[in-house]
Amino acid sequence: MPDKPKVAFYWCASCGGCEEAVVDLAEDILKVVEAVDIVLWPVAMDFKKTDVEARSDKSIVAAFINGAIRTSEQEEWVRLLRRKSQVVVSFGACANSGGIPALANQFKKEDILKFVYEDAPGIDNPKKTRPQLESQDEGRTLTLPELRAMVRSLDQVIDVDYYLPGCPPTPKIIMAAVGALLSGKLPTRGAVLSPDVALCEECPRKDSKPADLALTEFKRPHQVQIDPEKCLLAQGLICMGPATRGGCEALCPAGNMACTGCFGPTSRVKDQGAKFVSSVFSNIVSKEEKEIDSVLDGIPDPIGTFYRYGLSKCLLRRKLN
Amino acid sequence: MNKNSESVPSGKGESLPSRHGGPMPAEPKIVAFFCNWCTYTAADLAGVSRLKYAPNVRVIRVMCSGRVDPQFVLDAFARGADGVLLGGCHPGDCHYAEGNYKTLRRMRMLARMLKDMGIHDGRFRLEWISGAEGDKVKAVVNDMTAKVRALGPLNMPDRFKEWDKEMVHAR
Numbered sequence: 454m455p456d457k458p459k460v461a462f463y464w465c466a467s468c469g470g471c472e473e474a475v476v477d478l479a480e481d482i483l484k485v486v487e488a489v490d491i492v493l494w495p496v497a498m499d500f501k502k503t504d505v506e507a508r509s510d511k512s513i514v515a516a517f518i519n520g521a522i523r524t525s526e527q528e529e530w531v532r533l534l535r536r537k538s539q540v541v542v543s544f545g546a547c548a549n550s551g552g553i554p555a556l557a558n559q560f561k562k563e564d565i566l567k568f569v570y571e572d573a574p575g576i577d578n579p580k581k582t583r584p585q586l587e588s589q590d591e592g593r594t595l596t597l598p599e600l601r602a603m604v605r606s607l608d609q610v611i612d613v614d615y616y617l618p619g620c621p622p623t624p625k626i627i628m629a630a631v632g633a634l635l636s637g638k639l640p641t642r643g644a645v646l647s648p649d650v651a652l653c654e655e656c657p658r659k660d661s662k663p664a665d666l667a668l669t670e671f672k673r674p675h676q677v678q679i680d681p682e683k684c685l686l687a688q689g690l691i692c693m694g695p696a697t698r699g700g701c702e703a704l705c706p707a708g709n710m711a712c713t714g715c716f717g718p719t720s721r722v723k724d725q726g727a728k729f730v731s732s733v734f735s736n737i738v739s740k741e742e743k744e745i746d747s748v749l750d751g752i753p754d755p756i757g758t759f760y761r762y763g764l765s766k767c768l769l770r771r772k773l774n
Numbered sequence: 775m776n777k778n779s780e781s782v783p784s785g786k787g788e789s790l791p792s793r794h795g796g797p798m799p800a801e802p803k804i805v806a807f808f809c810n811w812c813t814y815t816a817a818d819l820a821g822v823s824r825l826k827y828a829p830n831v832r833v834i835r836v837m838c839s840g841r842v843d844p845q846f847v848l849d850a851f852a853r854g855a856d857g858v859l860l861g862g863c864h865p866g867d868c869h870y871a872e873g874n875y876k877t878l879r880r881m882r883m884l885a886r887m888l889k890d891m892g893i894h895d896g897r898f899r900l901e902w903i904s905g906a907e908g909d910k911v912k913a914v915v916n917d918m919t920a921k922v923r924a925l926g927p928l929n930m931p932d933r934f935k936e937w938d939k940e941m942v943h944a945r
Contacts, residue, residue: 528941559890601940610941726887727844734883735840735876740865745882755883756890768848770934773892 458514458635461493461505462544463534465520465527466554466604471545472496472519474621481628488635489514493534502530505537513537515634519544519621521554521765522605526598535611540639542630542646546620546715548607549645550725551765553620555604556757558764558771562602606765616645618698620715620762626700647700649720652712656694656703658684666736671751674711685711686733689751691758696722696729715762724768726759802922804857804915805850806831809839811869812904813861819908827912828919831859838862839900840873844884847898854931857897857922859914864902874902896921897928 464472478485492513493500516538518531535541546552557565570576570583588595607613617630630646633639640646653659662684672689679685685692685706692706693714705712718725739745752758760767808814814835820827836842839862847858860881862874881900888898899918903910 525942603937603940605941609938722845724845724848727848727884730880730883730887731843731845734880737879740875740878742878742882745879749883749886752883755887759887767891768845768852769891769893769930770937772890773933 457488457490459492459508459512460489461513461516461534461538462491462496463493463516463518463530464495465518465531465548465607466523467520467545467547467552469496471547471621474545474619474624474627475517478624478627481624485631502533505533508537510536511539513539515540515542517542517544517617518607519548521547521551522601522607522610523554524598524600528601528610531607531611540614540634541607541611542634543607543613543616545622546618546717546762549616549618549766550606550717550763551604552762555606555764556761558603559756560772561774562600566600603771604765609765614642615640616717618645618647618716619701623701623704625702645698645717645720647698647716650699651719652694652697652699652701652703652706652716655699656684656706658682658703658706661687663687666733668733668737668748669739670748673751679709681709691752693725693729693759693761695732696725696759713761714759717763717766724766725763726756726767729759800927802830802856802919802927803854804831804859804918804922805855806833806859806861806915807836807839807842807846808833808861808903809841809863809869809874810835810837812863812867813839813901813911815905816861816903816907816911819905820911821908823908825908825912827915830919830922831915838868838870838873839877840868840870842877844880844887847884847888851893851897851928852930852934854929856925856928857899857918859918860900861903861911861914862900864904867904893928894925896925 462475476482491498492508493505516534518534518541520527522528522531543549547554551558566583570578571581584597586597586599615630617626619626626647633646653662661682666686668689670689671691674690677688677690679690680688690711692711694706694712696718697712697714698716698719700716714725718728722728737745737748739748756764764771808817814833817833839860842860850858860877862877863869865874868874877900885895885898889895901914903914
């Protein structure tokens with residue numbers, strides 16, 4: 454019997470939701486397991502780093518890597534997987550563009566460590582102990598990976614062949630990607646494996662989006678009874694649809710929630726947050742600076758709102774501080 | 775503005791050789807987007823009127839200030855601009871009726887975002903300059919150049935390299 458293609462799954466700075474997405478394939482996962490040999494999947498199977506190191510280079514057909522790159526250990530792992538794999542698929546928003554972890558790029562490493570180990574409510578750490586790269590315990594030397602000063606997307610550390618967007622990617626686009634890989638019908642290298650159109654195109658509320666949104670205020674979801682039929686932007690909610698790639702079939706707007714942008718931008722966009730500002734904010738009604746400013750006050754955290762899943766890929770990459 | 779701006783070395787292209795052979799302080803680079811109908815015409819007027827102003831702006835002519843996507847501003851900073859200046863027609867005077875209002879709304883938001891990203895507000899400026907205001911081009915460019923010079927180089931390209939040095943195999 455010929456060898457089945459070998460596939461690896463790995464996670465870096467992530468929440469586990471991308472692993473959950475693989476399990477969400479439901480019965481389809483049996484087809485995947487039938488077609489491939491999984492040689493690494495830390496969340497579900499017991500393989501060690503040495504098992505991967507022992508493989509010959511390029512012997513893994515595809516590595517699906519989720520999570521942002523935050524520590525020295527993650528850098529080491531993804532470089533190892535790059536060496537051993539023919540194809541690397543950046544899996545999910547964190548790997549693609551930093552995701553939620555990349556919001557930490559608004560803070561200095563020292564401030565993060567100080568808050569977490571000294572100032573956070575409920576912390577009991579009178580000696581102000583912090584993780585050390587190396588420490589001694591009963592004559593043994595213990596080591597820990599280093600926390601990097603900033604959060605990176607996977608392609609800021611290694612070369613990436615394909616991207617699966619989403620927080621997490623939907624079962625449908627995962628299966629389409631696996632199908633393309635197994636059949637050898639691969640798109641152009643570097644492609645994002647999801648339709649290259651704005652989310653609004655597949656939103657059930659599309660027809661209620663007016664040509665001019667005529668925005669007079671921005672509301673947060675808890676401040677408004679959301680109309681389940683009408684365009685969310687037209688209701689004054691920040692919906693990232695116009696600056697976000699489709700492919701999720703508008704799951705959130707269909708569930709009466711505004712899009713938060715997890716599929717990242719389309720191929721024509723360099724910076725998702727700036728593009729969102731370009732497309733939506735010109736639709737404020739007022740022509741007066743002060744009135745415009747008071748409308749903008751309805752968005753208390755612009756960076757966290759427009760770059761919720763993509764601060765690593767903001768053209769400025771991080772806050773200067 | 776922040777400690778980093780002093781700790782990061784300036785780019786190779788930034789220090790100009792002085793007549794005496796020693797390095798001169800880096801000259802600020804300002805990218806300016808001027809609209810075809812008003813501010814660019816004003817810059818032309820400044821030229822034919824032989825008004826002298828700081829040579830630090832690189833002017834890009836756009837048909838309307840409304841053409842300037844906030845991405846252009848971030849891209850200019852990311853590629854090494856120390857300041858970005860936007861010039862459009864006065865409110866009510868836009869050749870396309872509403873373009874400058876769209877610009878105003880977008881740029882009020884962008885200014886907040888730049889502040890949140892730690893970019894000093896002196897590095898980004900929106901001005902309304904009509905075709906008759908050659909002297910205002912001179913005043914604005916000189917004033918902005920002086921302010922950006924005082925802030926020091928922003929130098930994002932070198933910062934990016936500096937940030938990536940923490941990786942074992944920096945790319």
